[in-house]
Amino acid sequence: xxxxxxxxxxxxxxxxxxxxxxxxxxxxxxxxxxxxxxxxxxxxxxxxxxxxxxxxxxxxxxxxxxxxxxxxxxxxxxxxxxxxxxxxxxxxxxxxxxxxxxxxxxxxxxxxxxxxxxxxxxxxxxxxxxxxxxxxxxxxxxxxxxxxxxxxxxxxxxxxxxxxxxxxxxxxxxxxxxxxxxxxxxxxxxxxxxxxxxxxxxxxxxxxxxxxxxxxxxxxxxxxxxxxxxxxxxxxxxxxxxxxxxxxxxxxxxxxxxxxxxxxxxxxxxxxxxxxxxxxxxxxxxxxxxxxx
Amino acid sequence: xxxxxxxxxxxxxxxxxxxxxxxxxxxxxxxxxxxxxxxxxxxxxxxxxxxxxxxxxxxxxxxxxxxxxxxxxxxxxxxxxxxxxxxxxxxxxxxxxxxxxxxxxxxxxxxxxxxxxxxxxxxxxxxxxxxxxxxxxxxxxxxxxxxxxxxxxxxxxxxxxxxxxxxxxxxxxxxxxxxxxxxxxxxxxxxxxxxxxxxxxxxxxxxxxxxxxxxxxxxxxxxxxxxxxxxxxxxxxxxxxxxxxxxxxxxxxxxxxxxxxxxxxxxxxxxxxxxxxxxxxxxxxxxxxxxxxxxxxxxx
Numbered sequence: 001x002x003x004x005x006x007x008x009x010x011x012x013x014x015x016x017x018x019x020x021x022x023x024x025x026x027x028x029x030x031x032x033x034x035x036x037x038x039x040x041x042x043x044x045x046x047x048x049x050x051x052x053x054x055x056x057x058x059x060x061x062x063x064x065x066x067x068x069x070x071x072x073x074x075x076x077x078x079x080x081x082x083x084x085x086x087x088x089x090x091x092x093x094x095x096x097x098x099x100x101x102x103x104x105x106x107x108x109x110x111x112x113x114x115x116x117x118x119x120x121x122x123x124x125x126x127x128x129x130x131x132x133x134x135x136x137x138x139x140x141x142x143x144x145x146x147x148x149x150x151x152x153x154x155x156x157x158x159x160x161x162x163x164x165x166x167x168x169x170x171x172x173x174x175x176x177x178x179x180x181x182x183x184x185x186x187x188x189x190x191x192x193x194x195x196x197x198x199x200x201x202x203x204x205x206x207x208x209x210x211x212x213x214x215x216x217x218x219x220x221x222x223x224x225x226x227x228x229x230x231x232x233x234x235x236x237x238x239x240x241x242x243x244x245x246x247x248x249x250x251x252x253x254x255x256x257x258x259x260x261x262x263x264x265x266x267x268x269x270x271x272x273x274x275x276x277x278x279x280x281x282x283x284x285x286x287x288x289x290x291x292x293x
Numbered sequence: 294x295x296x297x298x299x300x301x302x303x304x305x306x307x308x309x310x311x312x313x314x315x316x317x318x319x320x321x322x323x324x325x326x327x328x329x330x331x332x333x334x335x336x337x338x339x340x341x342x343x344x345x346x347x348x349x350x351x352x353x354x355x356x357x358x359x360x361x362x363x364x365x366x367x368x369x370x371x372x373x374x375x376x377x378x379x380x381x382x383x384x385x386x387x388x389x390x391x392x393x394x395x396x397x398x399x400x401x402x403x404x405x406x407x408x409x410x411x412x413x414x415x416x417x418x419x420x421x422x423x424x425x426x427x428x429x430x431x432x433x434x435x436x437x438x439x440x441x442x443x444x445x446x447x448x449x450x451x452x453x454x455x456x457x458x459x460x461x462x463x464x465x466x467x468x469x470x471x472x473x474x475x476x477x478x479x480x481x482x483x484x485x486x487x488x489x490x491x492x493x494x495x496x497x498x499x500x501x502x503x504x505x506x507x508x509x510x511x512x513x514x515x516x517x518x519x520x521x522x523x524x525x526x527x528x529x530x531x532x533x534x535x536x537x538x539x540x541x542x543x544x545x546x547x548x549x550x551x552x553x554x555x556x557x558x559x560x561x562x563x564x565x566x567x568x569x570x571x572x573x574x575x576x577x578x579x580x581x582x583x584x585x586x587x588x589x590x591x592x593x
Contacts, residue, residue, distance in 0.1 A: 030401065033394070037408045043467070044411070046433055047423050063426060064436035105320040112317035116309045124321070126584055131328040133580045135528050137552050137569040141338060141562050142331035165327020168320050173587065197310050226416030228531040233557070244418040248535055251422060258426060265422040269415045276414040280407075283414075287472065288479045 051075065051262035063258050074263030078250065082260060084267045086239070087246035091225055091271075094156055094242055098163040099220045103213055105164065106171035111201050113172070114179040115187065125176055132169035139166070140233050147234050158234040159242070163224050171216055178212040179205060215286035218279035222272045243268045335573075338566035345560050356567035366568065369539075369546040372458055376529060376547060379459070381522040383466045388473025388518075393503065395474070396481045406478075410471025417468065421535030424464035425451065451537055454544035461536050461545055465529065473518055480514030481507070513586070520583040527576045548572050 050063060054071035061068060079085040109128065113121045143162055147153040152161070186208075187200050195203065206213075228244040235241055238249060247268045254260045276283055339356055343349035360366050391409060395402050412420060427433045428450040435447040450460040484507055492506050530549040533539060539546035539554065548568060556565030 026399070029394070029399075033401070033405050037405050040467075041408050041411070042433075043423050043427055047426055050426060062431040062436070063429065064431060064433045105323060108316040109320040112309075112313045116313050118309055118313075118317065122588075124317070126588060128321070128324055129587060130580060130584060131324050131332075133524060133576075133583060134328065134332060135524070135549070135569070135572045135576050137528075137530075137549050138335045138573045139328060139331045140553070140569070141556050141566055142334035143327065145334070146326065146331055161323075162327055165323050168324045169328070172320065197313050197316075201316075222414055226418070228416065228418050228534065229553075244416050244531070247418055247422065251425075251535075258429075261422060262426060265419050265426075269419045272414045272416070273411070276411070284475055287475050 047262045051266045053259050058258050074259035077260045078264040082250045084264050087243045091242040094159050095224045098160045098224045102164045102167045106168050109172045110175035110179050114176045128169035129173040154236045162230050215282040218282045219286035221275050335566045335569050339570045341563040343562040356564050365543050369548050369551040373548050377526040379462050380526050384469035384473045387470040389477050391474045392477035412468045413471040417531035418535040420468045421532045454541050457537050457545040465532050476518050480511045484510040516586050520579045523579045
């Protein structure tokens with residue numbers, strides 16, 4: 001864990017001296033924040049420790065006892081017979097194409113809506129955004145029927161399709177906001193030089209959108225990887241379930257093997273934690289997109 | 294997303310090229326097929342009786358009449374209200390307090406912030422399992438209570454109908470606080486620090502400065518946080534599904550979990566759709582709030 005500045009704006013004010021009355025209260029601040037932070041991370045640390053204990057140790061001394069063993073049997077069991085290894089691969093197969101396709105399609109729509117005078121463009125944009133705000137419950141039953149009639153029910157294609165369709169509105173909205181802020185002179189100059197709309201999109205707009213694409217990509221990756229409800233709606237076969245759904249199945253099968261359950265949760269949590277630390281700055285700016293300015 | 298609107302004067306005279314229409318049409322059709330068409334179908338299905346085989350039988354408003362006299366539905370509705378108030382209230386209070394405390398840069402702030410919003414990257418299912426481990430009979434919570442001499446409070450938190458809902462709620466709040474904190478931190482960034490400093494010079498106390506100087510400037514963020522939290526609490530499904538599946542005895546049932554059970558366990562597709570329509574109706578006002586806010590942002 002680093003103490004990197006999380007919001008870029010911070011550094012702008014970091015140079016100012018803190019007012020005196022605040023400096024005096026420094027100790028009180030840390031006296032509250034240190035225990036609070038420890039309390040906050042305690043559940044994670046506890047699960048992590050539990051995952052590395054042996055079954056016998058837990059059975060003999062309880063889950064909350066001080067660890068007396070170090071063992072990888074929980075991870076071995078979870079990845080092997082617990083099918084978490086296979087599920088992890090499934091999740092990657094779903095997440096990567098879903099994120100790429102979502103961003104691609106959203107960038108098309110955002111480009112069309114932000115750079116051209118399409119009649120009713122604001123209404124179209126807000127309708128697309130509204131689709132993303134709908135409670136998924138209103139879609140579940142018909143979506144599983146639509147997938148059946150398309151002949152892709154119980155396939156990963158169906159899962160990718162619904163992730164793309166449901167997320168599009170939000171990604172389009174965010175990218176639209178960004179593309180609109182690109183000065184018209186840039187594209188106008190290219191147009192005079194003979195570039196068509198597709199070239200302007202590919203050579204000028206997309207490269208300039210890289211920061212927002214990165215932020216949205218980090219966010220979309222965690223959303224799609226973490227999804228549960230769509231997976232259990234469009235998939236039936238247990239062998240095809242992605243990580244979150246497989247985790248719940250595993251929990252049912254290993255009721256008192258807490259080290260296996262803990263190890264499986266850690267396995268399910270690690271990929272998003274990696275994305276978080278690798279893209280920390282993007283992640284936070286992604287969260288802020290479309291919610292505030 | 295800023296007000297640096299592109300001057301679109303030169304483009305005004307040009308027509309929209311066909312390829313650009315295609316750029317818009319493909320994503321729009323995907324969303325139409327995956328979101329809007331299914332949503333319309335749910336409305337239709339809510340007026341029918343259907344088990345998924347054969348044709349759906351129209352039965353008018355019967356599903357909604359049955360809902361009104363369904364005790365489980367009423368319980369789930371009440372639980373959802375408790376959930377929205379508890380989940381929303383606690384995560385907003387916690388997130389706001391932490392944002393105010395961690396707003397000014399100083400030693401350790403980055404570390405504290407990271408720790409507090411780290412849970413947000415875990416899925417709700419993972420969060421649920423993390424907390425199941427803590428809540429189980431010999432888990433950390435009971436052990437801790439025993440260690441400080443409060444054995445009498447030890448419980449089977451998730452198996453006890455009196456505590457199951459609140460036990461799940463705490464886990465959900467633990468994950469949400471970081472998100473709300475991030476939103477408020479951004480809101481605080483956009484407040485005018487000179488106003489705060491000026492009122493400090495004038496002798497205003499920390500509470501007065503927050504209440505009368507900072508808080509009024511957070512109105513925009515408050516609207517978003519409020520809408521997002523309510524929409525989220527109506528959607529809440531994963532964490533309950535992971536921890537209790539709505540049990541024991543429907544004591545932690547929410548509208549979303551009840552809808553899922555009716556639809557996918559019992560195959561009462563019409564009835565489940567009616568519950569979904571109720572969820573939609575409740576969410577609608579907050580969706581509109583959010584969209585109005587988004588429109589303002591667009592117009593800015």
